[in-house]
Amino acid sequence: MTKFLQTLMDGVAVGSLYALIALGYTMVYGILQFINFAHSDVFVLGAWVSYTIAVTLGYAAANAEPSVFAGLLILFAAMATCGAVGFTIERLAYRPLRNAPRLNVLITAIGVSLLLQNVGQLPWFFGTQPQRMPSLIEDKVLGVVSGVSIHAVDVIGAGTAIVLMLILEWLIFRTRLGRAMRAVSHDTAVASLMGINVDAVISFTFVLGSALAAAAGFLYAMKYPGLNQPAHATWVLLGLKAFVAAVIGGIGNVRGAMLGGFLIGAIELFGAAYLSPHLRDIYVFSILIVVLLVRPSGILGSTVAEKV
Amino acid sequence: MKPKHALVSLVLLGLLGCGGGGGDKGAGGSTTAPAGGGAASGSGPILVGHFGSMTGSEATFGQSTDNGIRLAVKEQNAAGGVKGRMIEIKTYDDQGKSQEAGTAVTRLITDDKVAAVLGEVASSLSLAGGRVAQQYGVPMISPSSTNPQVTQIGDKIFRVCFLDPFQGWVEAKFARETLKANTAAILYDQAQAYSKGLAQYFKEAFVQMGGTITTEQAFTGGDQDFSAQLTTIRQTNPDVILVPGYYTDAGNVAIQVRKLGIKAPLLGGDGWDSTQLAAIGKDAIEGSYFSNHYSFQEKRPEVENFVSKYEAAHGQKPDGLAALGYDAARLLFDAMGRAASLDGTALAKAIAETKDFPGVTGKITIDAERNAKKSAVIVQMKGGIPVYVTTIEPQQ
Numbered sequence: 001m002t003k004f005l006q007t008l009m010d011g012v013a014v015g016s017l018y019a020l021i022a023l024g025y026t027m028v029y030g031i032l033q034f035i036n037f038a039h040s041d042v043f044v045l046g047a048w049v050s051y052t053i054a055v056t057l058g059y060a061a062a063n064a065e066p067s068v069f070a071g072l073l074i075l076f077a078a079m080a081t082c083g084a085v086g087f088t089i090e091r092l093a094y095r096p097l098r099n100a101p102r103l104n105v106l107i108t109a110i111g112v113s114l115l116l117q118n119v120g121q122l123p124w125f126f127g128t129q130p131q132r133m134p135s136l137i138e139d140k141v142l143g144v145v146s147g148v149s150i151h152a153v154d155v156i157g158a159g160t161a162i163v164l165m166l167i168l169e170w171l172i173f174r175t176r177l178g179r180a181m182r183a184v185s186h187d188t189a190v191a192s193l194m195g196i197n198v199d200a201v202i203s204f205t206f207v208l209g210s211a212l213a214a215a216a217g218f219l220y221a222m223k224y225p226g227l228n229q230p231a232h233a234t235w236v237l238l239g240l241k242a243f244v245a246a247v248i249g250g251i252g253n254v255r256g257a258m259l260g261g262f263l264i265g266a267i268e269l270f271g272a273a274y275l276s277p278h279l280r281d282i283y284v285f286s287i288l289i290v291v292l293l294v295r296p297s298g299i300l301g302s303t304v305a306e307k308v
Numbered sequence: 309m310k311p312k313h314a315l316v317s318l319v320l321l322g323l324l325g326c327g328g329g330g331g332d333k334g335a336g337g338s339t340t341a342p343a344g345g346g347a348a349s350g351s352g353p354i355l356v357g358h359f360g361s362m363t364g365s366e367a368t369f370g371q372s373t374d375n376g377i378r379l380a381v382k383e384q385n386a387a388g389g390v391k392g393r394m395i396e397i398k399t400y401d402d403q404g405k406s407q408e409a410g411t412a413v414t415r416l417i418t419d420d421k422v423a424a425v426l427g428e429v430a431s432s433l434s435l436a437g438g439r440v441a442q443q444y445g446v447p448m449i450s451p452s453s454t455n456p457q458v459t460q461i462g463d464k465i466f467r468v469c470f471l472d473p474f475q476g477w478v479e480a481k482f483a484r485e486t487l488k489a490n491t492a493a494i495l496y497d498q499a500q501a502y503s504k505g506l507a508q509y510f511k512e513a514f515v516q517m518g519g520t521i522t523t524e525q526a527f528t529g530g531d532q533d534f535s536a537q538l539t540t541i542r543q544t545n546p547d548v549i550l551v552p553g554y555y556t557d558a559g560n561v562a563i564q565v566r567k568l569g570i571k572a573p574l575l576g577g578d579g580w581d582s583t584q585l586a587a588i589g590k591d592a593i594e595g596s597y598f599s600n601h602y603s604f605q606e607k608r609p610e611v612e613n614f615v616s617k618y619e620a621a622h623g624q625k626p627d628g629l630a631a632l633g634y635d636a637a638r639l640l641f642d643a644m645g646r647a648a649s650l651d652g653t654a655l656a657k658a659i660a661e662t663k664d665f666p667g668v669t670g671k672i673t674i675d676a677e678r679n680a681k682k683s684a685v686i687v688q689m690k691g692g693i694p695v696y697v698t699t700i701e702p703q704q
Contacts, residue, residue, distance in 0.1 A: 269535065
């Protein structure tokens with residue numbers, strides 16, 4: 001029972017991060033029908049920007065007091081930075097290719113991804129060494145439930161992720177801007193005929209997705225403070241798993257991405273705990289194959305008729 | 309094309325693209341190097357190659373080794389070089405990746421025409437680079453790869469450090485006799501030959517000494533979530549946990565071990581030897597032990613002499629990899645001095661004949677399997693530095 005609860009808790013914590021990253025993939029796909037492979041690098045950027053700000057503010061010092069206020073400040077700063085980077089990527093790399101074949105944009109995305117990975121390794125950015133993220137949330141055990149100690153950092157992490165997802169849900173389904181996003185996603189041409197500024201909506205989507213990825217990066221760095229160097233293969237794998245989460249949930253569907261994220265987190269951790277930790281990545285990708293065979297549009301994805 | 313097929317192919321294409329992208333970011337991997345001066349014959353400087361992980365998760369391995377090698381080169385040149393010629397060292401970064409290690413050694417041998425190759429630290433990378441060196445018949449000395457397979461590649465591949473069967477035995481002996489551990493759990497890196505080997509040798513020795521292995525768990529280097537493995541380990545309540553990985557992973561494991569409330573001490577191998585271990589592990593790594601090739605706190609004259617020279621040159625305490633890099637380079641220069649010529653066969657013969665060479669990490673005699681037999685030290689992390697605990701001699 002202890003093992004089950006512990007695994008469930010970790011699954012939710014990891015899953016909420018996958019969900020945050022998956023949202024960025026799915027929103028961009030929903031609007032532009034292309035997979036932004038630079039998205040996972042924006043997530044990495046979020047983690048490393050958080051680290052850089054935390055160190056600059058002096059939280060790496062041995063006597064630094066953890067402070068939730070500083071945590072929030074760094075979270076928002078990282079989200080703002082990555083939002084700006086997301087905006088720039090879309091403006092410079094993707095917008096000129098708006099009417100090009102999708103494959104061209106996809107290849108450009110991989111190029112942007114490599115660019116971000118390698119620039120991140122330069123000495124005047126993040127360097128090539130792994131680093132320790134300073135702790136901003138006091139390491140407190142909130143309580144023990146049948147042998148499983150519940151840590152403040154996990155609760156705050158998962159809580160923040162869920163709050164951000166609720167805000168996104170509200171933004172997309174309850175605001176004018178969200179309605180515009182859904183309209184552009186539904187039919188770009190008609191939306192622009194109705195007076196929606198399509199370019200602005202697309203820019204906003206990138207900013208939103210990148211900010212969520214940055215939040216995921218920050219929360220990841222809080223949970224796993226030993227940050228791998230910016231171009232480590234582990235980051236690529238994390239991004240791929242989040243992408244799989246988006247596909248499983250139904251790519252283009254926001255609620256699907258959240259569902260997919262939690263599902264992938266649970267599958268990975270329960271598989272590792274109860275079957276074998278040797279194969280933890282394989283469970284995730286096997287599920288992807290099964291979903292693509294049985295329900296190619298994903299769990300919540302709708303089979304849209306081809307536009308003529 | 310129906311939309312679902314379009315999506316499937318897009319997904320597959322994306323996965324392919326990203327997989328390729330992850331492994332192919334070797335910056336500058338294809339730039340041509342200036343041609344070396346034909347080291348094996350002629351006059352001019354003798355070129356020696358070093359391949360190591362100057363960047364990446366094991367960056368301090370390559371950097372420390374390179375510092376040690378360069379110190380040895382500087383001293384050798386100040387003393388007149390080898391056979392009246394200066395030594396020149398050429399270092400290539402393999403980023404801690406096997407495919408890059410093979411490329412680096414190929415470049416050293418075919419483009420730069422080095423007389424001998426020094427490297428690597430990680431056994432998987434020495435295996436990749438060693439196969440290339442053996443194929444071209446150029447002698448290679450690994451300063452610190454401890455997996456037995458490395459020198460089994462062929463008659464041109466040597467090492468100046470002890471082997472993992474010994475290191476595993478040392479750790480088991482320390483765990484049983486000093487820590488009085490009856491049970492041990494193992495968490496190893498399934499992607500590293502070094503880690504898998506060391507886990508195996510520790511297990512054999514520990515069981516032979518009457519201990520019990522409660523569970524063996526695996527991760528893949530770079531993983532950051534060990535909760536599933538550690539939850540299983542916690543259930544078996546071991547007296548000690550062996551983590552025979554590299555320092556970045558060891559730091560990450562330690563953080564989560566303590567977070568899960570596991571109190572058992574962690575035990576590691578020479579792969580932990582880096583200033584980054586404490587930088588990442590911080591409080592979590594305090595009190596953990598690891599076996600190593602030497603400690604800068606040892607009171608031997610060779611060590612004290614080396615530590616002061618190294619500190620003057622590089623401004624930090626030399627770790628075990630720096631000491632082994634220094635020893636490997638000096639042993640190579642000694643063999644070069646004795647060798648009839650600098651061609652691969654003659655040089656390999658001279659290296660193989662090395663006997664009682666006075667290294668910083670102990671006396672080095674190359675045996676018939678091209679290995680060295682040496683003692684090991686155990687150190688404990690205290691206040692962010694590895695503190696010398698004891699020396700364990702090999703069985704006779």
